[in-house]
Structure formats: structure tokens, C-alpha cells
Amino acid sequence: MNKLPLIFLGVFLTFASSWVGLVAYPYFALGRMQPLPDEDTGGYFPPSTPGLADAGQKVFAANGCVYCHSQQVRLAPLSTDIEKGLGPRQTVARDYLRAQPVFLGTMRTGPDLTNIGVRQPDANWHHKHLYEPQTVTDWSVMPPFRYLYRLQEIQGQPSDNAVKGLSGPHAPPQGFEVVPTDEANALVAYLLSLKRNYPLPESPEPPVK
């Protein structure tokens, strides 16, 4: 008996079953979702990201931040994400509608970033942290991203967007300042846009104990 068509059929059908369930189904059920309107402000959940934050996603992707930082809030008792304050509720599919690519992440070498824009709303803090993480958190193992910044001589007045309060071995010497490049600004705009504490009907806040 010619085994080839039989094996081919079996190989195809078993593969097709998971293709239907894990690829086609999410494509139709999740991939076509729309943001929900927010009656209070006339905006949407999730809120649209400003253009700079959108560009920041690309910087986040180019530099591989997702390999240490996840962006998922999970429910109890599977996790203590909510108790630890990573977010008020489980993140669900709609939360990631604006994300491209979607940085769910699979490692927490560094803290989860789902709501980092809520925890750390100060742009200068982010610039300091990206420039030399160990000066902000001395036990951090995050690599420095000094190459996203420019060291330049101060011309008269310090620039408006110069990073303030730098310290440590790579702090700018007297008469110099550290200025973020466009990439750094985009990245920080992206990080500041990471706020997923708006309500969504499909993810009710867990009852308070």
C-alpha cells in the first residue's frame, strides 16, 4: 500500500488542528478586536499612543528589552502580580492592541513594565536609568544604554533636554552635558505610555480581600 498519501494526510491534519486552534482562532477572535470607547473622556481603551511612543516601540525591539522585561499582569492564585502592584487587574488581549510587536515577554530578570508609566512618570528618571542604571539602582544588572545618548560641550546655557542629575563613572565632566538622541526620547516616550490601569469589562478588578 502506498504509505505516502496516508502519512501526508495524517501529518497535515494533526498539524492543521493546532493551526486552527492556536493560530486561526486567535486571529479571528482576538486579532480583529477594536478599542473600547471611553465615555468619560471621549477617548478609547487602550488609549492611542502618541507618535513618539510608537517610534519608541521600535527602539524597544531593536535593543532587545523584552528579553529581561515582561509586560503581563496575571491573576491570583497563579501569581501575586496584582498584590505586588504590577497592575490593578489582569492584562487581556485588548490591552495590547496598540503594540507592534507585542512585548509579552517570558523573563523577569528585570521588573515587569506593564504599568511602568504609572510607577515612574518622570522622563528624566528614565533617561538617568537608561544612561547608567547602576547609578539609580545600585544592585541592578541592567546594561547601560549610553550609546543612545550624546555627550556634548555646553554652549552657553545647558540644553533644555539635557539629562539632569547624572552621577557615577560616566557622568559628564565639567562643561559637558549628556543629551538624549531621538531614539532615547522615543524610547522614554514609549515607557511613559505604558499604563494599563484603565478599566476593561472583560477584565474586572479582582475583589478586594
Place this chain on the structure above:
Amino acid sequence: MNVGRVHGSILREQKEPKDGYEPVPLWLLTLFFAIVFWAGLYLAYYSGDFRADVFNPARAAAGAGAAPAAGPVDPKVIGKRVFTQNCVICHQATGLGVPGQFPPLVGSEWVLGGDWHGDNHLVKILLNGLQGPVQVKGETYNNAMPPWAQLSDEQIAAVLTYIRSEWGNAAPPITVDYVRKMREATAGRVDPWSQKDLQAIPLEKVPEAPAAPAAADTPAASPAPTLPATPAAATAPSTPQ
């Protein structure tokens, strides 16, 4: 077609592999069916009715966990919820903060009142945020607390009342009217406060709320008058732990 020189390595090979025909052990088949049975049960219980909008495997159908609506809710419950949603991230569920990073709320003079710390400072922090070096219980912190003006007056009053009555803290509640008054007073302000800014503002205390207090277990309201000044901590109703 080139026929390669037949190497010693090929000559010494065994024949190509063949199949034997031992039967499948019965115990393996039994195990197989037992696992399939378990699988069916698991899928029945933990699949959220196979709905696309149920993200919690422990829930049978959407809406089961929806927050109850209608009726006035105990402000302490609101306060705790607001705290858990927004403040736990930094100040932690224990109110102890993170050493060196986020100041504690337990026994903090900023929360309970101190030499120059008044209720007005506390509300202003929530409305506009706080930056720069701050001293809390003898330690210095230098982080950035975001403004929470987007919370309603009720929510701010509730969460402040919560932190002033939790973890052994005992201070009078913050009223909704007081928050409203503070919000009006700081209406034009954009920048966060610094410790220096706040220290320049004289201490104020919340006027005793004439309306029935909602929470049953808040400590007795302060007998102090409504006017500011008198920096003495003697007006504080109870000593923080």
C-alpha cells in the same frame, strides 16, 4: 553515478535498522486512557466555557466577578481598592515602601501629621505629585511621586482615610469637602511639589466633619480647631506607632 570506494566503515556496519513487533504494553494503554479522561475533565472545568472573553481559567462565565453596583459603598472599601490599584506598586501592600526607593506610609509624619506636616500637605501631594529629596522618618528618599489628580475627590479622600487608619496608623479621616477645597486652591499648579515648597506652606488640619462618618473604626476625630498654624504636634489626636 559515481560509486564510492567501499570503505571499511561501511563494510563493518550492521544491517539497516529493522522493526521488531512486540505488542504495546497494557499498562501504557491504560495510562493513555487515564490521561485522556483527566484531560477531558480539566478542559471542562478550566476553559471558561470556551469563550473568547473569559481570560480567567477559574471563572466559568464572564461577568461572574463583576463589581457589585449601586448603593453607597463603605469609603474604607473604596479607599483600600484605590490603594491596591494605584499605590501598592510603590508603597507596597504592607505600607512599608521599599527601602531607599519608596517611602513608608506606616508611622509616617507625612501621613499622620508632624512638626510641620499637615493634612493640607498630604492632599496637595496627591493632587500634584512630589519630587526631589524628602525626609521620611529620618530617611531620605529621592524619587518621583506622580500626581493623582485624575482620581475623584471621593477616591482621594477615601484612600487618604484608608492609609491613615491602616497598619496601626491612627489619624482622622480626610473629608471629601476638604479635598475639593484643596483641589480648587491648587487649580493652576502644574509642577509637582518639592519638600521645600510644602514646608513653606503653613500646616492645616481637616475641619471636623459634621456629616455622619462612614467608616465605623476610624479613631476619634481631632478636637483641634480648624485654623492653620499651631505647629505643635500636641494637637494630633493619637501618637503614631
Place this chain on the structure above:
Amino acid sequence: MNPHSLFSSFNPANEPDTLASHERAEIDASTRLPVLLFFGSAILWLLIGSLLGLISAWKMTHPGFLDQMAWLTFGRLRPAHLNTVIYGWASAAGIGVGLWLMARLCRIPLIHSKLLISAAIFWNLGVFVGVLGILAGDSRSIEWLEFPGYATPILFIAYAFIGIWAIIMFRFRKPGHVYVSQWYLFAAFLWFPWLYATANILLIWQPIQGSAQGAVNWWFAHNVLGLWFTPIGLASAYYMIPKVIGRPIHSYYLSILGFWSLALFYSWNGMHHLIGGPFPAWMVSASVVASIMMFIPVVTVAINHHMTMRGHFDALKWSPTLRFTVFGAMTYTLVSLQGSSMAIPSLNTLTHFTDYTIGHAHLGLYGFFSMMMFGAMYYIVPRLTGWEWPSAAAIRWHFWLVASGIILMVGSLSLGGVLQGLALYDPQVSFRSSLDYATPFRLARGVSGFLLLAGHLVFAIHFAVMLLKIGRRREGPALFAEPSNPGAATV
């Protein structure tokens, strides 16, 4: 009956079957250039990948190490390491082994093999361009699919040749019984392009919105492991074990059960990388169920291999092929059972987002697949070159260096990962503690990287010496020790 007695020597069936040997020699000769090209490039990528992995490992505990340049930042080196070892080393080695096995088992020579040489060149070009692209900052940050869009078409073109050839060989196989390894290889060569095409289309060219990307991403990544690497590894084990010891595989029926249950269940596992994540509950539950169902194919294959090996475990003392292959096969059972356990939500609580997952990944791709490939290469290369491995000592060093390296790596990451997971779960414990617990184990992992790199260097040099046929010609195979009965040296 003693097969080497005078009496049995009268039975022609007991003579080395010169007809079959000539046939095998012809087949081997037809596969020589493409397979050696895939092997050689795979080993080169193995060296590069090991080095990238070593540097990445040290950066995790010493963030100031080589921190000046953008193209050496951890976020780029780590995916460069991943893609180098997956597509440069493991896939190329798998393709080489798969093509040779398919040709041998279908008992037809590989025709027009020069086209496969182009395929090998294109494949390497694709990997090279892709890795450089990642280091340059064009990584997609989609795990297992980081190559920028300009590299993937090159891999597709290369694969088109490879896949078509493998299917054609199967189509035109000599009539007769189809052996289990052929099913696995046929399936693997079909599954991989479907996986790769779907993932590229839905994640890169026409990306779907929202968390659906995560589902497709991990459906893809897990299936590259389960439907591409695993079948090739198992095909090799099913060939090498009975071949070296000269016994049939224990049970054809177990082979069938193992193959089809793998095909059905493995592909549903993907969501177990995302337990608790932003997906409809049923998808995650389906993957949990499928991950437990994997007990069936894994235990089935383990029984099949074990019962075949029973009574012949002493061959592990002297046969390099068998030792690497059985190490890989036992690790396959171990890592699969570990994986099934990690999918149980209450255990996943502890291991998700931790180094434990990384240890598991290396146990699978290295402890199982790479060791399996080493074993296959030690068998295949003498038959393609007409030269024996010059140094048994080199093989011994290779084995012990990489075996100790992978055991140290997986052991340290597993222990560290569990402690990290406990800290991440406890709401009273700060994030810093999870880092502090993990650090000493990450240092141990860094040390293991040196062991692995050293083992690979030994292997690479040995391979080069083998190709160049340097030194005195060895008569008879390079073995770890003298085999217990003379004439049993069938490697």
C-alpha cells in the same frame, strides 16, 4: 548461536553483505558534499553561537562587561546567540543528518546534489545576514523569529530546495517497509516550512493585532522544537541505536503510537509559555492538557528505546555514537517530563519568568538535540570521508566537557530559577531578592559556558583534521574503549 563461529560462517546471511554495502557506499557518496557542507557550517555556527552565549551569560552578572558598543548590548547578543544556535547550528546539523538518513533509509542516492550545495550556501548566507542584522539593531524581538525581514526570504529559498529534496527522496524510495525514522523525517521536512511561513506572515509581514501575536509566536517557537528538531532527533535515535548494536527496534506498534501521539499533541503545547497571560482561558487550558498528554509519546519512545538497548548497555562504554545518542535519548525523556510538569499551573507559578525556563530550553536543545547530532555526526562523517576519526582522546574530551557543561548549566539554572520564582511569588519579598538569589547560579552557568565552548573547540578542530585527512590513517573506528566482544565494533 555465535555469529562468528566456523559453522555460522557457512551461512551467507552472516557475511558482510557486500551488495548492500556497495549500495550504501553509493548513497553515501551522493550525499557527501551537501551533508559535509551542512555539517561544516553547522559546527562553525556552533562555535560562534557558543561564544555569543558565553558573552551574554557573563553580561547578566557583569553588566559593565563590553558595555560601550550598541551591537554588543545584551538585548542584541542574546537573540544573536539564540538564532545562531537554532538556525546556524541545530537546523543545519539536523538538515545534514536528515538528508543522509533519508537517503540511506529510502535506499536511493541523492541526485542533483549540487543544488543542495547551493541550498547550503543560501542557508548560511541567510543566517549570516540575519545575525548581523540583529546585532545592527534590526532584531524583531519576537522570540525565535528575530531575523530581520531581509534575511528570512534567503532562508526560505534555501529551505525550498532542502524540503523538496527530502520529500522527493521519500516519494521515490525503494519499495518495502517504511521505517519509523522516515516518517519522522518526512513529517519534519513538511512541518517546518508551514511553521516558518505562517509565523513570518502573521507576525512580520502582515502582523495580527494584539496578544494574538503571542499565541502565534509561541505556537511557532514551541513547534520548531517539537515538530522540527524533535522528529529529526528521534529519527536519528531510531536509526543509530539499533544500527550500532545490531538489534531491531523493540516494537513497531510503539513506534506508531509514539509518532502519531507526538504529531497530535505536541503542536498544541505552545500556550504553556504564556500561562496566566492575556488569552482566552480555554487556549491556555488546551495547552496545559496537551503538555500532559505528551506523557504518551515520550514514555512510548522511552520504552521503545530502552527495550531495544536492554542487554546492550555495555556498548555505551566503547561506542561514541551510541554514548552521545543515548545521552540525548535519555535527556529527551527527562526534558519532556520536566516540560510536562512545568505546564501544570501550580508549578508554573514557580518557574514562569525565571531562569528555570532557560535551563529547560538548554536541556532540550542541547542535552537532547545537540548531543543527538554529535552522535550522528560521529557515525556519518567517516562514511562520507572514507577516513576514521583520528583521535579517540579528542572524542572523549568532547564528551566529558560538554556533558559536564550541560549538567552544570541546567543544574544551576534550575536551582537558581526555583529560588528566583519563590522570591517573585512572595509579596513580602522585594524584586531585588529574586535577583540576589539567581546571581550565584548565573555565575555557575557562566562557567558552564566555558566548558561547552571548550568541548566545541575540540570537536571543531577534530572535524577539520578529519576533513583534511591529516595524520596517519587509522584502521578501524575510533572508540572510547575496546569493545567487550571483538567483531561487535560496528561503528
